[in-house]
Every structure is written in structure tokens, then in C-alpha cells.
Amino acid sequence: xxxxxxxxxxxxxxxxxxxxxxxxxxxxxxxxxxxxxxxxxxxxxxxxxxxxxxxxxxxxxxxxxxxxxxxxxxxxxxxxxxxxxxxxxxxxxxxxxxxxxxxxxxxxxxxxxxxxxxxxxxxxxxxxxxxxxxxxxxxxxxxxxxxxxxxxxxxxxxxxxxxxxxxxxxxxxxxxxxxxxxxxxxxxxxxxxxxxxxxxxxxx
Numbered sequence: 538x539x540x541x542x543x544x545x546x547x548x549x550x551x552x553x554x555x556x557x558x559x560x561x562x563x564x565x566x567x568x569x570x571x572x573x574x575x576x577x578x579x580x581x582x583x584x585x586x587x588x589x590x591x592x593x594x595x596x597x598x599x600x601x602x603x604x605x606x607x608x609x610x611x612x613x614x615x616x617x618x619x620x621x622x623x624x625x626x627x628x629x630x631x632x633x634x635x636x637x638x639x640x641x642x643x644x645x646x647x648x649x650x651x652x653x654x655x656x657x658x659x660x661x662x663x664x665x666x667x668x669x670x671x672x673x674x675x676x677x678x679x680x681x682x683x684x685x686x687x688x689x690x691x692x693x694x695x696x697x698x699x700x701x702x703x704x705x706x707x708x709x710x711x712x713x714x715x716x717x718x719x720x721x722x723x724x725x726x727x728x729x730x731x732x733x734x735x736x737x738x739x740x741x
Contacts, residue, residue, distance in 0.1 A: 538581070542589040543613075550581050552610040554697050581612070641689065642716055643707035645682040651675065654706040655736040661702070663695045666733055675732035678724035683710070684732065685717060 539551040557577075578600065585591040596616040603611045645651040658666070666673075671688035684707065689696065710716050728735050 538584065540581075540585050540588055540591075542591060546616040548585055548589060548591045548614050550585065550612045550614065552612070578612075582614070585614070639688060640713045640717065641686050642710040642713040642720075643684045643686075643703055644710055645684065645707045648682055650706055651682050651684065652736055652740050654703060655733050655740075657702065657706070658699075658733060659737045661698075663699055667731075669693045669696065669699060672730055673732050674729045675727040675736075676720045676724040677727055678720055682727070683716075683720055683724065685713070685720070 538556050541549045541551075543549055582591070582593050582598075586593070591614075593616060599615045599617045601613040601615075603613075645654070663669075669690060670686045670693075673684060673686045676683045676685065684703075693699075
């Protein structure tokens with residue numbers, strides 16, 4: 538966990554998946570704003586008080602949360618006004634994140650880049666990708682290739698490694714639900730099912 542003091546009223550806290558594991562919090566509970574995640578926020582504020590002198594007693598707190606495809610969770614915490622309140626009653630504003638665990642879309646600059654990614658995945662110890670997600674499909678649109686991954690299994694053993702790897706080859710698309718509609722209307726389907734596996738079979 539890394540804590541940065543931006544101003545007297547604002548700090549930034551950066552967590553990774555290892556930090557969650559150290560607190561015995563799984564990714565699903567964390568993203569669903571569970572009791573465990575609320576407890577983690579309070580622990581973060583306590584740590585910020587000790588390390589950078591960021592005191593939040595009797596202050597209203599605004600937390601802006603952003604998740605990245607690299608597995609980092611970035612929180613910008615602001616004291617918005619002075620008033621009597623309990624810290625456990627946090628006001629949390631969640632921004633749109635790069636990863637929507639129901640559906641993600643990644644943009645590859647070329648088909649060769651997609652094939653390179655598939656080859657790398659095939660040679661890695663990621664196991665059966667059928668356990669990662671319900672489906673992955675490849676579309677061509679505006680001279681780029683787009684991989685759609687749907688219904689991701691957060692319990693998949695290598696989910697962290699998979700997304701760390703794909704981020705080295707492609708860029709995540711914001712608002713994947715909306716962009717998928719555009720791909721369906723204007724894009725060309727290349728492989729509608731199991732595109733990673735089929736790419737390795739045909740082009741590996």
C-alpha cells in the first residue's frame with residue numbers, strides 16, 4: 538500500500554491485489570463495496586493518519602475509486618467539509634473503471650499482436666482458459682482488432698496474471714457495454730467463440 542499526501546485535505550492511496558490478500562479480502566467482496574471493504578477503508582484512513590498526518594475525525598469523507606487493468610486500485614480521499622460524522626459512514630463515489638468484470642474489451646493494433654498474445658498465453662501456465670470466462674470473441678473494426686471477454690470468473694486462479702499479461706499487448710476499452718454495441722453494428726466478427734484457443738489452433 539502506498540499513501541501520497543496531495544494537499545492538507547486530499548490524499549491518494551494505491552493498493553494492489555497482494556494488499557487485499559494480506560487483509561484476507563477477495564476481489565469480489567472488495568468490488569461489491571462489502572462490509573470487509575468498508576473496514577479496509579477505515580484501516581487505510583488510520584494508516585494515513587499515522588504516516589502522513591491526514592486526520593479525518595469529525596470530517597465528511599469523499600472517496601473516488603479507480604481500478605486499472607494492471608490490478609491497481611487508486612483511491613483519492615478528500616475531506617469535503619467539517620461536520621460531525623462517523624468515519625464508518627463513508628460517502629463513496631466510484632468512477633468508471635477500466636475493468637468491468639462482467640465484460641471487458643481490449644484493443645489490439647494488429648492481428649499479429651493478437652496472435653503474439655495468444656501464443657504467449659498458450660506457453661504460460663494459465664491452465665484452461667475456459668475457466669477464466671464464459672467466452673472470448675474477436676472483432677475487426679476501424680483497422681483494429683478487439684477481444685471481448687464476457688462473464689469473467691473472479692475465482693479463476695490466474696485471473697491476476699492474465700490481465701497483467703494482456704495489458705502488455707493491448708489497451709482496455711472504457712465503457713465496454715456501449716462499445717460492444719458499436720462492434721455488433723459496424724464491426725466484422727472474426728472469431729465469435731473461443732478466439733484465443735482457435736487462434737492458437739489455426740495460427741500458432
